[in-house]
Amino acid sequence: MGHAAYRGAMSEFPFGFSVPDPDGDGKGGGKPGGGQENPFDQLGQMLSQLGQMMSQAGSSSGPVNYDLAKQIAVQKLAGQIGFTAPAESTKAVVDALHLAEMWLDPVTTLPVGATSAKAWTARDWVEHTLPTWQRLCDPVARRMAGAWVEALPAEAKQQAGPLLAMVGQMGGMAFGSQLGNALAQLGSEVLTVTDIGLPLGPDATAALLPANIEEFTKGLERPASEVLVFIAAREAAHQRLFAHVPWLRQRLLGAVEEFAGGIKVDISALEQLATQVDPANPESIEQAMRSGMLEPKTTPEQQAALARLETLLALVEGWVDLVVGEAVTDRLPGAEALRETLRRRRASGGPAEQTFATLVGLELRPRRLRAATNLWRLVTDKHGIDVRDGLWAHPDLMPTAEDLDEPLDFSERLSTSGEDPIAQLERTAGEQPTDPKDSDD
Template sequence: MTQDNGPRDDENGTPDEPQDPMKEMLRGFLGDAVDSPEVDEMLRSLGMQGGVPGAAPGQTPGGVPGMPGAGEAGANPFAAMMAGNPAAFGALQAQVQAMFNADDSAVNPDLARDVARRVAVAGGDPSVGETAQRDADQVAQVASLWLDAATEFSALDGRARVVSRSEWVEATLPTWVQVLTPLAEGVNNAVAGSLEGRFGDDPETLESQLPPGMLPPGMDLSAVMGQMTPMLRKMSASMFSVQLGQAAGALSREVVSGTDVGLPLVEGEEVLMVPANVREFADGLEIDPAEVMLYLTVRESARQRLFAGAPWVRSQVIEAVRAYAADMRLDTDSIESKVASVDPTDPEAMQSALGDGLFHPEPSEAQRQALARLETWLALIEGWVDVVTDRATASTLPHAQALAETVRRRRATQGPAEKTFSGLVGLELRPRRMRDAANLFAAMEDRHGAAARDAVWDHPDIAPDAAALDDVLGYVEAWGRNEPGEATGTDFDAELEALLRDAQGQAEDSDGSSGSGESEGPGESGEDPGRT
């Protein structure tokens, strides 16, 4: 392009310094507000070359008269709002900084946390005072005593803590980020890839996709495109983070405790309760709210005892969720069509277009397998909690059975928050087969005692699986045959030692008959194969 259409200096007629491409793009949004020192400082802090050294405050060399958004701030309502409302500008600055200051990770935890907290407090988020905490301490002590008599797992080292909905977000969001990062990576790659494919490598392609007149004549589009790719990836990461925040915030308004959804969201041995949601749970039950709180605290304490006493359970569940998320198929055709239908310079329109429908309705075979593993683990955890809670409360709480039935009904119907979470993140939080799992643990206790019921968590190799839920009685009977102890009278250590002796003897016989000095079989090293 040979013609110089850039602005001229009024005094000497020479072209001004080269325009900053990213700032000129923002001019289409902000008008003259983009020329403020605050915007210069914000862009400089973001490493986006905002402003030019030596420019006067409120002035950016290279302003283009007649461009959309140029002229008086009143010509652009958004610019007028920014100019007259410092608080609004501060909010904009914070949101832009949150998006662009983030690292290259697939999820922006700060942005997700901010969105989740906003959703959590919408409509009210009662604070938790010292009185509620003292009551929770007493309730947790009673729950611990009852569980001591109901399970072999030891009491927790952590204390009970009552939290508000926004505090539940703070406590659980790190785990959400951990387990959903593989899914975020897939979403980000799909969205960013669609946008990059739409823009292409040709500057003219980019110009054709932008609103007419948004880019001033003479702008170096290659400079814009050089910054576009990382910006698009951060934008897609921000969109997923917003969705995660919306989903977690919605859940915070329904969960009654830290791990109420079945996932080990709370690290350590802390029992987390949400009194505001417990009160809503108790509404209409005609049961003393204190009894409801005690019952739900027993459930949460039992779940946390399991996670603390068998640490592998937490890691297995987390990895199952990550595997499920990693195998999630995205509806890339839908993403392509939605991305193509919106203005790429309008983040709100992009977020609205991608608000749901990202996930393919027909999962792949790999995803079905991952989902089956995840559902089995979650069902086993909740089934065990059902049985242990029943043993701990059946003779101590007058409405234990009624509360257990309420929990089952609540679990059977997906609430609004879970529907939101499923739609935005693609993860079903209420697995089927919990009743089968509860029947399995009840049968284990009836057949072999409470110690055996809890011993199934000693190692993942002996824990029940989906096949065990298909044949509960078969699993229970096989436990009696395959585990050492009084049920069979079999000394497995002696049996193993005899097998090893036989193998060693056969190897020695082979050495003597061949005379080759070489041996075959398990004893070829000349050492006891049972030793290392």
């Protein structure tokens, strides 16, 4: 979970469990004749209730209960969007992607990346992206959950062994609940499987969500077919990058994992928290959890990972923005207005991006999208699409955050040699031992 999420996650399942009221009269489960329930019976009922709740939540182990996450997301989405995409939606998506691929072919050297085209419902999106969410969320949840155990004195850990296992399971359920709610929100908003800039879905699968695209189209005053082809072109362009730039998927997901894995919880804050709560009063615990005391501080390593992620996201989105613009501007009358709408949507970050920030602890938006688009346009105009797309061949060839500030300097450096980018990289690497300052790094 992310910083804010952790404060709210545990509130999904309150601390302390009310005893079931078998009589349904609101007076509790007292014994006949006004006698008080045996406290051990109360404990037994509570544990039985807890066990039942855990069994219903699925058998998922680990820091996040993904069975529960999926269950909650699917339940929330069931009332909003149908469980299967209509046949006509599937045909429209396949046709739109086919047309988009033909338009993209002349404007990029990267070939078609997707071998299958899908029309997904929000439920399909949840099911097919959950494995990647697991990879992204586990480091955060494991860090946050482990901090509680680390804070306990050694004797307390020994005494609380069975209880810690139960608390761990409860934490997994709380995180799972938080993730499920977040996925439901994202699933009702995303337009394609690559919509937030990460390769969340199965390899080589282009997927559009027609119901969400239809909702998105309502405020645009453009024909639905035009919007669909434009969105399809963006999805197809993303898929070309993810399929034919072997290092890109690992770099993007790795930067998120690196950021999440660097979360450190202030143990002294945990100890201070322990002195402020009354175990008999669940409200005091919840209040303390929401106080922000446990919010992790961002480390320099995390800041560096975040900067790398933001730059790479901007370069991906800028490249997609440029090539899609070149592919569709002369063919779709509303293309420029659609490009601007999508730029603003990605750069400003809507509820979906805020949800991701809550989940993983960082805002996933390419803050420098326009600068990246301008750099790619400059390189294209001066050097052509072969050189531009050739830069994706190796991560060391990619523009840096500093290059986004000075795109002319970057373009000039590309002019210093007639070599192709890979040959230039090999030559530069060969010079590094004798003249390290020549390296871009």
